[in-house]
Structure formats: C-alpha cells, structure tokens
Amino acid sequence: MEEHLAALPADFRPDVRAQVAELRNAVQQESWTPEELRQIGPKVEGLRAAVEEYLQNSRSEQIQAGNTAVVKPAVVVELEGLIGRVEESLAGLPADFRPDVRAQIATARAAVQQESWSPEQLQRMGSKLRGMRAAEQWLRVEPVMFLEGDSWMVERAVRGARGLRGVQVVGAHVSPDEWAVLPDGRLETPEDFAKRVRADKRFVPGLPVAFLGCGALRRPVEGGASFADRFADALGAEKLWVTDVDVWQTDDAAIHATETIVTLDGRVLPKFVNGEGTGRWFLRSSDGGLVEHGSELRAGVNGSTVRRYAEEAHPTPVIKWTGTSRRRQKSAEERARDAANLRAKRAHRKAALVERVKQLEASLETATSSQASLAGLPESVLQADWEELSDADAARRRQWESVLQADWADLSDADAANRAQWEALQKSKENTQTELNAIAGAKEAERVAHLAAQNRYRDSIGRDKERQIIRNSRRRKRAAQLRALLEEDKSSQASLEALPESDAGLWSQRKGLQNRIQANQARLSKIESKLEAARVAAERRVAALSGEEGSSSAVGSLAGAESAEVVKPEVVELAGLVGRMEERLAALYGFPSGCACSGRGCEGGGAAGRLDPGGVAADWVEVAGDAGG
Known part of the structure; x- marks a missing residue:
C-alpha cells in the first residue's frame, strides 16, 4: 500500500495515508496482545478495500485537477519500496552490521528522492532491482527452523520467532545425549548440525544467534563441552542466546525458559511461578563467558523487563523444543560406562585399521625393492617374477577390499541397529x-x-x-x-x-x-x-x-x-378430603348434633352406638400414610 501511495501525489487521500501510518506503527511493535491481533484484522480488510477503490478511481479518472505533483515511474516506486524495507530490516540489526550495505542503501535512497530521472538513470535503476530484491530477502532474517508437525503449529512457531529483531533464530530438538534431532528422525552431532545451519540459505552470518533447543547449555555427566558450546564454536557465532532448561513457545509470541509439568489429565504444560518461567536465558560469548538474563528471550534480546502473567491467565503453549523421549533415563554411572566402552571400541577399531595400513605399506615397500633388485634380470625371468608379484598384489588387494567391506558392513549394521x-x-x-x-x-x-x-x-x-x-x-x-x-x-x-x-x-x-x-x-x-x-x-x-x-x-x-x-399443598388437600369423608360418615350413621363424642363413635345406643365411624376413618388415614399416600 505504501508503494502504491508513493506513486501518487502527496496530498492524495490524507485519511488513507493516516490509516496506513497507524497500521505501520502497530505491526512494528515487539509484541501484541490477542485483543490487538483481533483489532488489526478488520482494519486491514477495510483499508485494502478503500485503497483499491481509490487507486482504481485514480487510474480511470486520472488525478484530480489542481494536483501538480509528479507521478513517479513504476521502477522508482518499486525501488523506493525495497529501500524502505531494507532500511527497516537494518534498523533492527546492530549498528556495525555490514556498513558497506548501509552505504549502498543510502546512495540508492538519494537517487530515488530526485524530482526527475533521465532514461539512462531509470535503466540503471531497473538493472539494480534484482540485487535489491535479493538484499531485502537476505536481510529479512528468517528463522532457521528444523521441526515437523501439522502446518498450523509450524506456522505459529515460525511466526512467533520472527518477532525477535536483530538476532538469527535457529530451532531444533535436542536429545539429552547431545544430538540434534532432524524432522525425519536422523541424529546429528553439534558440529554436523552447525554445517547444516551455515549452508541454509535462510541463515544470515554475522548476527547473534538465538538457539531454541531444550537444555542445550547442560553439560554431559561424563564431562566435556555442552551442545551449545560445540555448536557455537563450529558455527563461529560471536554471541549465542541459549538456556539449560526446557524451551517453550506460547501463543503470545513469547519464548520461555522454564520447567515442564504434567497435569492429572495427562497434559504437558510449561511451569510458571509468580507469573514467569522458572529458568534463565544466557548470552554466551565466543570466549566462553556467560551473562544471565530473565526467563523470556524477547525481553532479554530487547533489554526490557520480563512480563509477568496473572494467576490462572497463563498463555497457551505452541511447541516445546525438546528431543527427550519417555524411555528410562540412565544413571550417571551407566552413561559414563557406555561412553567409556564406546571410546574404547572406537580406539580399538582405529588401531586395527592403522595396523592393517602399516602392514600393506610394508608389503608395498617390499614389492618395490624386489622390483628394483630384479631390474637387471632377463626379460623372461622378470616376466615370471612380475606375474608372481601381480598375483600377490591382487591377493593383497582382495584382502584389503574384504577388510574394508567387513568394516563397512559393521558400520552399516551398527547404523541399522541404532x-x-x-x-x-x-x-x-x-x-x-x-x-x-x-x-x-x-x-x-x-x-x-x-x-x-x-x-x-x-x-x-x-x-x-x-x-x-x-x-x-x-x-x-x-x-x-x-x-x-x-x-x-x-x-x-x-x-x-x-x-x-x-x-x-x-x-x-x-x-x-x-x-x-x-x-x-x-x-x-x-x-x-x-x-x-x-x-x-x-x-x-x-x-x-x-x-x-x-x-x-x-x-x-x-x-x-x-x-x-411443613407440608406440601397436595398433603393439605388430602387432609381436607379426609375431613369431609369424616363428616359424611357421621351424617351416614346419624350422630346427634349435641353428642359429646363429636362423631368419633358413641356407645349411646342404636346402630350408631355399635359402630365407630370416626375411628375407622382415622385408621384409614393411618393405613394410607403407611402405604406412601
């Protein structure tokens, strides 16, 4: 959008230019909250529609009358956009990084800021576009990631690592026994992995390297240099950001050095104490010195304080950079014994190969001296001796080839077993x-x-x-x-x-x-x-x-x-029905209105005196209550 607007007069749509400037400031932040990311999306869509509409109107109806500004040629507009992006990339790098490139960019900036250009100048600018595009892509400092998984997870991990300005991010899973684990499952030593990183076209040499790998700074139990030390020395990195604990990337583009916990439902999550990780990032220099920083890498690179999360408001994890498997970890004594056995086996094999080479060299010297001593013999004798020597050399060659094949087979078997x-x-x-x-x-x-x-x-x-x-x-x-x-x-x-x-x-x-x-x-x-x-x-x-x-x-x-x-309304209604039944029973058996027993049974005489209708009704209520209503 800035490239398109640069080709139009300076007074064209100031409101649109203001929106573009606002979005430029937003995307140049170091970090974004989820709310800010949700607000940027609608703004981009609205701005895209507005700019396309006004650019279409400007092309179809020409520039409004009264605009005397110069419309820049397309080659100048593209070169100016490339220069702007290169300057933006250089601004995030150290001030002493590639002064020759900075000088060339300053010269190109002065050329595109002229008011007019001759055909020869425009032709020279067109010839420089290809090199400027390559420089812009080279200075973009893309993360060099070696990971596998679904595309959504990989894209989020790479996008989160892009936010680190002024450093070259390198990410790989690291096993506890100091091997770099490639996406296809192959293992590489720190030295071989450094060669792979240096040969990657995304890698920009000369920048500090931020290595995302769990426990890369931990030293092995049997002693010696850590994975990070060997990798930095082989890569030739002057500065290396590294940690000795697990590395977690979260959905807020943060990179934490912290421990790992497993919840009761089996989820693996980063551990936060008082709102921050439990580990520390270290800046390693080429002389082996270490400077300790906080638990979050972005804050350490930018020199800011570590952001603390509120309780129960921890970010969602994206990826954990580890090569640790769930197998039983060997004890220190077992690992030391295995390492000693491996070194002894390698030394024995090397000594055997050296001994065989010496034997073959001695045989070759013997054959050479024999050939010199037989130089004065007749041709027929020499021919016979030569054939005999040729047969001996062929036998030795076959012996050598068989030895090499056996060694190669042993190595292949060992590789297959691993x-x-x-x-x-x-x-x-x-x-x-x-x-x-x-x-x-x-x-x-x-x-x-x-x-x-x-x-x-x-x-x-x-x-x-x-x-x-x-x-x-x-x-x-x-x-x-x-x-x-x-x-x-x-x-x-x-x-x-x-x-x-x-x-x-x-x-x-x-x-x-x-x-x-x-x-x-x-x-x-x-x-x-x-x-x-x-x-x-x-x-x-x-x-x-x-x-x-x-x-x-x-x-x-x-x-x-x-x-x-406290009885429910249904019970009150049932009690009323029972009362009315008692009254009807009393009327049925003809109790006198002035009887002292009030309808509960009377011994006064007649049929009513021989029955107890009130007691029968009450007994019926009791039986009904015992039966559950």
Missing part, C-alpha cells in the same frame, strides 16, 4: 502415551459414574425424606386425636365411676368405655413407636449420606424440618 532402536523407542513413546490417555479416560469415566451414583442416592434420600415427613405429620395428627379421645374417655370414666354400681346399664357403659380407652392407648403406643422408628431411620440415612463428620447437623436439620410440619 535406527531400529530409535524406531522402537518412538513406538514405545506412542504406546505409553496411548496408555496414559486410556488411564485418564478410565479415571474420568469412573469419576462421572461415582457422581451419578451419589446424585441418585441423594435424590432417593430426598424423596424418602418428603414421604417420611408426610407420614409423621399424619401420625402426629392421629396421636393428638387419640390423646384428646383418651382425655375425654378418662373424664367420662371418672364421672361414671362416681355413680352407684347398682345400675347395670351404667356398669356396662363404664366397662365399654374402659375397653375403648385401652384400645386407643394401644393405637397411640403404636403411632409413637412408628414415629420413633422413623426418627432413627432418618438419622441413619443422614449419617450414611454425609459420613460421621457433620452428621449431627444434618440430623438436626431433618428433625427441625419434621417438627415444623
């Missing part, structure tokens, strides 16, 4: 991950089933509690009625006992009253025993639900709910 071991370890890693996922899934299913069982048990306890409250309410009501009846019957009995015993009818009535008192007392005892049994059962249910701790409070709440007798 590759087979690597593939087996990769397979073991995949199987272990699958087992971890299966265990996590089984635990999650078991937890969900346990919660569902608890919910069902709580629901059943709740329903039993409601039904028990209703039954207890009915029983208390019936007990109150029976107590009232007992009081009335006892008072009647007291009045009857005061009468003379000569009256047979009164004596019979008193006897019947005693029987009824005993029956009502038995009913009352039965109801009270049921209430006590319900209370004990409620205590047991609450104890089973909440455990020993806190069971007393749960029982107290249940008892309080029962004592309050």
